[in-house]
Amino acid sequence: MNGDVYSFVATCDVSRHVSVRITPAQLVAQPLHTFRGIHQADAHDELHRGRQRLRLWRGKQADPHRPSMTPNMPDETSEVARLETLYKRQQRGLLPTNDWLDTLTHRTMDRLYTAQMQHGKDLVLTIDMPSWDVPLVFGEPEPVTASLSVNATHPASDAHVQRPWIHPSLFTINDLDDCSENVVEAKHRRLVRSQRLDALDRERKPTAAVRDELHSLLLYPPTRVLTSAEMDLIWSFRFYLTRHSSALTKFVKSVVWSDAQEARQATDVLLPMWAEPQLADALELLGPTFQHLKVRAYAVKQLRQASDEQLQLYLLQLVQALKFDEEAFKAADEDQRALYSSKKHHDTPRLVDLLCARSAHNAVLGTMFFWYVTVERNDARYGELFERVHEQLFTQLARENAPLVDMLERQRRFIDKLTHKAADLRGSRDARPAKIDKLRAWLADRKTGLRSFSTPLSLPLDPDVHVVGVVAENSTVFKSNLFPLRIECRGDQDAYTVIVKNGDDLRQDQLVLQLFALMDRLLRDENLNLKITPYHVLATSPVDGLVQYIPSMSVSAAVAEYGDLLGYMRSQYPDAESAATFHVQAGVLDTFVRSCAGYCVITYLLGVGDRHLDNLLIAADGHFFHVDFGYILGRDPKPFPPPVKVCKEMVDAMGGTSSVYYMRFKKLCHTAFVCLRKNANLILNLVALMVEADIPDIRAEPDKAVLKIQDKFMLTVSEERAVQQFEALLSETSYISTMFDRLHTVAQYFRP
Known part of the structure; x- marks a missing residue:
């Protein structure tokens, strides 16, 4: 049941099929009345198993009350119903099976089903439910400990005490050790990974065979999950592996973080003495798998050594890593959180602090970070987080780089004007030539302020490019379903043409082009120039964006x-x-x-x-x-x-x-x-x-x-x-x- 999805295929009429997808977690966690449009529980709140037949009502709205005006029980006196009952008994092992005879019987049943669907007055919905080996029982959260006599003595307290849900005929056993640590496995782990062996582990060297095994472990891709034996092996040679930078992420995965002593040794002793990891390993430590705040702080420290140009290459992912950073911070205990609130621990930075600080000193990085955060502010789940990031960024910019604040405000107004015009033209019923005339007249109008700029404007799409206005007569509207705009901007030296899109989510294109640029850089580092053209793409909102136009x-x-x-x-x-x-x-x-x-x-x-x-x-x-x-x-x-x-x-x-x-x-x-x-x-x-x-x-x-x-x-x-x-x-x-x-x-x- 771990995350599997089962399909329940319901047949209504001969030519109609309805597919209902429900996860087992939903079946267990949701109240039964949530799914009573699909199935019904029995008197013991057990989920029905096997094939279920429900009556359908033509032209009537379903009545969820009991008794219902639209009961779901079909006519059980028919031959089909009798065969269905016998089929269920056979599925449960109550009737003997015979392969060749069962095949003939099933064919006959199928013919009867077809005849009933074609000629019967009532429609029947047939649903194949999973045939669990044991009953699946619905239960509310465990009631608070309280005596039933409390309700009788103090009726007013009834609202504060949850009534038991157990029926007299249903017995449940709560396994108190279900969520507890396996004592045998825990004892084995402590013996294998005993902290008292530190002195021996510091001097331990692997044999040739073990060294080959460790080398194969280090070649595992980031998605590979280590087994318990592999984790123990890495831990045993953790001091030997500190000289191998590529072993860092595998070591962090081998730590049992629930063991406070083991976690303390990993973060306070081993991480500081580890060989300098590659930037790829630091990025992996910022992912959702690694929750310990000291590990994430170590990764941020490694990012400090990256150049601004490197941060620009990975900035799109680093903005996403802020989400995992926030989740890890929420899940951390008070001792870990104290590291970030105490001034004594200024060497344990958070990722957002690093990005804001570097953005304040680099206009290109700051512009990209601003627009990436702007788009994420529309996210339903993490919008509040990025509102705080946006506020922190502008606070730091106002303190350290006020000119960049003015430039970002000018960019925002520039983008708003273009995207609003693109939306107007896209919604217009005018023919394309009329749209082009309207666009050029609007761009040439002095009131719009786009014909020329008093001071050069850094383009959000490519912050290294500064433009002084737009060329109205060379701008046009593409022949496309969304009618994107092609706007030619006049630069200090050369023209720079951008495509303005409205109604299109460019975030996927933005990711692909960013990975193209990264791969181009990796190939050039190997002295291999394959003439890649990673043109610029910038999503300015979930439905707007800019694309560089390449002739x-x-x-x-x-x-x-x-x-x-x-x-x-x-x-x-x-x-x-x-x-x-x-x-x-x-x-x-x-x-x-x-x-x-x-x-x-x-x-x-x-x-x-x-x-x-x-x-x-x-x-x-x-x-x-x-x-x-x-x-x-x-x-x-x-x-x-x-x-x-x-x-x-x-x-x-x-x-x-x-x-x-x-x-x-x-x-x-x-x-x-x-x-x-x-x-x-x-x-x-x-x-x-x-x-x-x-x-x-x-x-x-x-x-x-x-x-x-x-x-x-x-x-x-x-x-x-x-x-x-x-x-x-x-x-x-x-x-x-x-x-x-x-x-x-x-x-x-x-x-x-």
Whole structure:
């Protein structure tokens, strides 16, 4: 019953099926009257088991009272009811079974059911309930200890004493040791992990076999749960492992935090002497698994050493980690909380303090943090938390960086004007040309204050870019269902174009592009530049946001206008002298091959779906990139989506599968996969921190989000074997999606 979900299929009429999904926890924890629209309890408050038949009433509203005007009991005098009763008895083992005879009987029963549904006057709802081995009994919370005579003597106290729910015919046994520690296991653990062995453990060195076993444990992914034996092994060699930074998170998982003495040694003795962990390990310690405040404070101390640029890369996840930090703080005891309220313990910082302090001294970091917090203030569960974070941020900014406060207020007004106008135009019934005219007239109007700014404005989308106004005549409205706006901003040097969207939640796109930027950085650190184009995306609310506009063409448009992608690149950057590069400048073709390899790998790892020729784009200089990330983590609206997206048009632009450029493309794919596989823990930890974010494809299955990406890294096999498996996927999917791309193109052509 641990979290399993059972489906109860109810058949009403021959052609209608209703699926009701109820968790066993709901069946146990909720009052029975909550589910009485589905089932009924018997006289002992036991949940019915097996198949149940309920009468349906046409054109009558259900009467929940007793006695009811719409009773749920069907006619039990029919032949079907008699057979149903016998079937239940057989299911409970009260009647003998015979396989061949039971098969014939069930077929006959099915025919009778069908005949009754087609010709019977009354409709019957048949529900298959779980057949529990023991009775499932509903019970209210345990009553407070009080004598029944109190109610008789003092009737006024009846409101304060809960009446017993036990019927005379039902006996319950409360196991007082049910939630207690297993004394045998506890004794074994204390013997194995005895604190009196510290002196021996400090000098303990593993044998070659144990060292290999420890090494295999350290290679476990973050999602792996340690067994009791593995926890004991790590604890036994905890002093030896302090020299291995990668062992930190495994050690923290091996600590029995309910043991105060063991927890004290872990936080006060071992953590301070541990080798400096990697940033990926510090991020893991900020996740929901680690609740001890000293452990989280240790992780924050490690983050202090990160540069502002590194914090920007991980800021989206760090904002989400504030939720886990708050939950851990609430669950902590008074002694742990005192560490954060006492001035003596200034070396135990909270994550929110670090982020606010660093934001006050870096305008880019402060701008990003402000907008991330602004969106989270709309969260139903954690909105109050982020209201406090917002207040703390502005208090610190007002004290240490007043100009940034003014800039953020100007950004907020700028975004409000654009998103409100986008909403107005989207709701307008005007044709697109009329919408464009209205937009340009509104932007050019002096009253809006957008034509020019008295002082440059830092763009929320890219705080390093400062603009001095908008170019009304070059702004337009896209041809799309949501009619997003394309606003051209005039910068100090170059123009910067943004797309303003209303009615679209961009938080999933924002996450994907942030991970793209991170992977690009990881590849560049390995001296591998795959020409990734991680354009900027910023959600300014759950239904509004900005997207950086990159001048480009969709693959479908380029093929339709120029015949193929080579023709498009040749028209922009020709080289008549170089037949080896298909008369395209060598640098442009190299950029195309590299960017194709990069996006094939990173979209495979994140399980990006709904890939078709309209959301694959190519810039004039050969940069190939993806847009529109409404489907990730393996979700796809099309059947049988290829795990690696390599369309025919991409391969043809490289000269075909036998060309030297395609061979180079595959080699770059393998190298990129191996490089990112080495950093799998960092990527998995970042995704794990997003489980409480309101990201649609993570919210659908939050417990499986990290595992889906982990499977793509193939961490259970050797590097050589993983490359071979990836090579097989790459070869199989080069042309598999061609048919679906053609169907999508035809559908787009006939779309009104």
